[in-house]
Amino acid sequence: MALGIPRSRRTAMLDLSMSMLTVGKDECQKEEHEWINPLSLDRVNDNRRSGSSCRLLQLPVELLGTIAAHIPWSTLFDFALTCRDNCALARSRLFAEVKLDYSPRSEQVLGAIGAEITERKYRGFTILPSIGACVRSLTVATSASNAYARHHVHVSNAEPLGSEETLKRSEEGAAFYYETYHTAIALALESGLANLTTLRWYDKVVAPHHVLGAICCSPVQYLNLYEIQVDEDVDLDEYLTHRGVIARFALRALNFTLSWAIDTESMQDTETSSTKDSLLSLCASTLERLSWSELIRGPGFRLPPSMVPCFTRLRELRLSYVTFDDPGYYMALIPRLSTDRIRILDVSPDQISAATQFFKTRGEISSLQAFIWRQPPDSDANEPLEKGDGGIQFLKANPHISKLQLDRATHPLFLNNGILPLVTNRLHHLKSLSLIWDCEDIPQCSLQMLSQITSLQKLHISAGQQLGWYHSWLIKHRMVRKTLQPLQQLEILAFSRDSYNPGFTKGILSDEHFQAFVDQYYIARLPKRMVIQLNEGLHDEGGLDTEEQSSQDHHEDQFDEYDEDDGSSAEDDSNQHDDRWLEKHNNDTDEQTDGERQNLDQTHGGPQQNEDQDDDDIENSQNHI
Secondary structure, three states: OOOOOOHHHOOHHHHHOOOOOOOOEOOOOOEOOOOOOOOOHHHHOOOOOOOOOOOHHHOOHHHHHHHHHOOOHHHHHHHHOOOHHHHHHHHHHHOOEEEEOOOHHHHHHHHHHHHHHHHHHHHOOOOOOOOHHHOOEEEEOOOHHHHHHHHOOOHHHHHHHOHHHHHHHHHHHHHHHHHHHHHHHHHHHHHHOOOOOEEEEOOOOEOOHHHHHHHHOOOOOEEEEEEEEEOOOOOHHHHHHHHOOOOOOOOOEEEEEEEEOEOOOOOOEOOOHHHHHHHHHHHOOOOOEEEEEEEEEEEOOOOOHHHOOOOOOOOEEEEEEEEOOOHHHHHHHOOOOOOOOOOEEEEOOOOOHHHHHHHHHOOOOOOOOEEEEOOOOOOOOOOHHHHOHHHHHHHHHOOOOOEEEEOOOEOHHHHHHHHHHHHHHOOOOOOEEEEEEOOOOOOHHHHHHHOOOOOOOEEEEEEOOOOOOOOOEEOOHHHHHHHOOOOOOOOEEEEEOEEOOOOOOOOOOOHHHHHHHHOHHHHOOOOHHHHHHHHHHHHHOOOOOHHHHHHHHHHHHOHHHOOOOOOOOOOOOOOHHHHHHHHHHHHHHHHHHHHHHHHHHHHHOOOHHHHHHHHHHHHHHHHHO
8 A cells, every 4th residue: 555645646547547638729620739849959969069070960050950850750760870969860859749658668768868867967968869958848648548557547447346456556556656757757857858848747636746846947938737736735936945946937838727636535625826826926027928727716816916926028818717806916917018018818807896897997908919708798697788898898998909709609689789899890900700609590680790890811600509519500601601791801711510401491390300300410421221220219209200201201302402592501611512412322322232232132042141231330330420
């Protein structure tokens, strides 16, 4: 038993087996990724001159980096064997981005960096080209499969093993994870990665304070702490001072979600105010981008507003579920300067009264380019226009912005009477707009107002259900395109969470059965035999009667010829014409397959074997979906 491990850390292996990574996307569903350039040869070699007479190495280091970037990965290892300088050049590419996923390879990399730290301590330099000097980006993301391979602990086998055996293995795994693995990472961050610029920490378990302290002592400039937990509320500045270590925290970008760890036995929460306050205070003077999130709505700073340092270099601020009970905190994050710096603001301007008070009186920010409005008034708001007054007044004071995004479904009354008239009449420089209606369809009057924003280059609109697999917005592509024709500068028109009318009108069937036809958007993508099974299930549940089924078959025959202004064309997003061709092609293929099956049955003596094969096909299709 790992008795020295706190209770909040003993289930780390089980927690890591449930971790999932997500890739960030913008409002147009494009993936966001920052590419890392390898380090130049002179910096890899600690500015030591090359002793080689090779003509290649006499070229400027910029050209060497360009040449190395075009060497295929298959021959890069052979290139590294030619000489030490070429080995350093190859390693600058091979180890520019390192991912620690708890595999044996990760342990070997950490071991090599630890050996280099020891060699530098006694020799002052490394004889062979350094691996640690090449690392520009480090990602800590433990793989569930690697954790299971090492400790044989997973959520799926917790019940068969029994509670005692599962707890024993989990505690043994946690002991190795924290005492060996985390210690090696902390040592590398503090002393072995001299050129590290980007650190992404995705292990959603408790991060000990010595790891956070090592991060503060590292040269990292871009830090992403994704939903990490702490079980000790430690002032990092005091901790480093006590150790006699000087923090060289020169962060330029910080993206973090820091939460408390819950003791599963005592169910006591650990407060994280000192850790968050000290982390932000250490980097306030250099920070340019701050993205601060809380898993649940909670307080931000615990320091008095007068003691919070001003973030004078901040250019991008994103706050999610972070609340401040005093406008002074917002003033520290968005200070009034002789030259404004804030370019991107992603906040909730009317979350609480302190926020409303600040944004109503903040006035113009001359450098502001993009405003992302978090948690605008939705359909549950009683007085949506009053609830969003802070954000409206802020937009009126900043008519020069080029991007406006409301990040969730918004009350139609607030959009039609608040946002759209303001955008149409005041925001004449707007180039990008993203709006979501909290109703089943976008009103025609809203589209008419959108068509008057002639400066738009990017437009994203959505409506209906915004969560789950079901899309309820019956988009009318032809009407939308016709209404938005005046937007001559539009380059991107994006729809999300949309469905389409499969070829029927509500006048033919009841609302319940019409909705069943709307589901054809999803059913059309399934094999025909699976559709038959679903239709049989619908009959068993008392869905369609015989007359309505006959009507459905009749309209399906007319499906290819269906074309009406209410919503037939889907060139922009749903590819309706392709779906029709695919459905017809599948029908023709199934008829041909039926004929071939009859011939096969006559040849092989019966349909039983083919029926079994059909069942296998259906099962494989279900697994694929």
